[in-house]
Amino acid sequence: MLDPVRVWLAASTGAWLGHMFWFTTGRAIRGRRLALGSAAFRARAAQVNRLIEARPVTAILLLQYLYGLRLVGAVALGLTEFSLLRFALYQIVNCLVWAGLIGGVGYLLGGLVTEIFHGWFKWIWMVASAVLVFLLFRFLGRLLDRIKEE
Structure with missing residues (x-):
């Protein structure tokens, strides 16, 4: 500590x-x-x-x-x-x-x-990290789609 x-x-x-x-x-x-x-x-x-x-x-x-x-x-x-x-x-x-x-x-x-x-901290952290990574890829995918449309 x-x-x-x-x-x-x-x-x-x-x-x-x-x-x-x-x-x-x-x-x-x-x-x-x-x-x-x-x-x-x-x-x-x-x-x-x-x-x-x-x-x-x-x-x-x-x-x-x-x-x-x-x-x-x-x-x-x-x-x-x-x-x-x-x-x-x-x-x-x-x-x-x-x-x-x-x-x-x-x-x-x-x-x-x-x-x-x-003891649940590492599991909560892993799930939260996975959700954030998913949301990041989703955002980037939508951004690329918008760029392609323009």
Whole structure:
């Protein structure tokens, strides 16, 4: 079994480094003219930017836990005037809490799931894998049929 403290530190360090990378990416492209698409998209992007600038700490904390927005949020924060040092410090705390929560839930539920399925895991995994492979081939077959029709 892996040491939970080391897993927690590794996960939080990896998350922090990733967030710093995406924040600095946002900082690097800040001020450049980007193709933002439609006027409606630009209006929404401006609204999100105003919200981030009005409450950056809240944005940092919330974007961490909204599925699919962790990296986008870091880029968006990098596009603002928010200080790199402040972002880094808030993210240290945020990533430590996040890794503790996610790792703790996984640690606690991992034992429960293992107990529930006791020995059935490999069979469930094999059936799920076979279903996924079947669905992949079915999707690819339909895609090839569409390409041939065009």
